[in-house]
Amino acid sequence: MLTVLLTLVYFGMILLLQTVFNSASGKQSPVAIVISTLVIAALFAPLRRRVQAVIDRRFFRKKYDAQQIMARFANTARDETDMKALTAELVRVVQETLQPEHLSIWLHSVDLPVSIKMRLNDADD
Numbered sequence: 001m002l003t004v005l006l007t008l009v010y011f012g013m014i015l016l017l018q019t020v021f022n023s024a025s026g027k028q029s030p031v032a033i034v035i036s037t038l039v040i041a042a043l044f045a046p047l048r049r050r051v052q053a054v055i056d057r058r059f060f061r062k063k064y065d066a067q068q069i070m071a072r073f074a075n076t077a078r079d080e081t082d083m084k085a086l087t088a089e090l091v092r093v094v095q096e097t098l099q100p101e102h103l104s105i106w107l108h109s110v111d112l113p114v115s116i117k118m119r120l121n122d123a124d125d
Contacts, residue, residue: 006048013040066097083107 014037021032073093080086087105094103 006051010040010044013044069093069097 017036017040018033021036022028025032070093073089076089077086080089087107090105091103094100
């Protein structure tokens with residue numbers, strides 16, 4: 001339905017702009033058709049992206065939120081130097097996006113392997 005609506009708006013805008021060009025010049029010109037089509041195409045792309053972003057946020061909220069959370073974690077991982085803080089942030093992000101019952105993080109150390117195991121969502125038990 002949305003695709004049909006956007007298509008109708010797109011072609012309606014092309015016809016409207018062609019009518020404006022034709023009435024301004026007094027005749028139908030192939031140049032006016034090309035120019036009107038290119039102008040509408042240039043203006044329509046940002047409109048389509050905005051409408052799509054609104055629809056994604058509205059109907060695919062979990063997917064959109066997960067993408068935002070992962071982008072924030074990528075920024076944190078790039079800037080964080082403390083391994084405990086980074087591990088805590090990783091646990092928070094995984095719990096928020098995937099909501100697992102159990103989470104294990106295995107870290108390799110030069111001296112000995114380190115394992116962090118956590119039980120999440122204990123309130124469900």
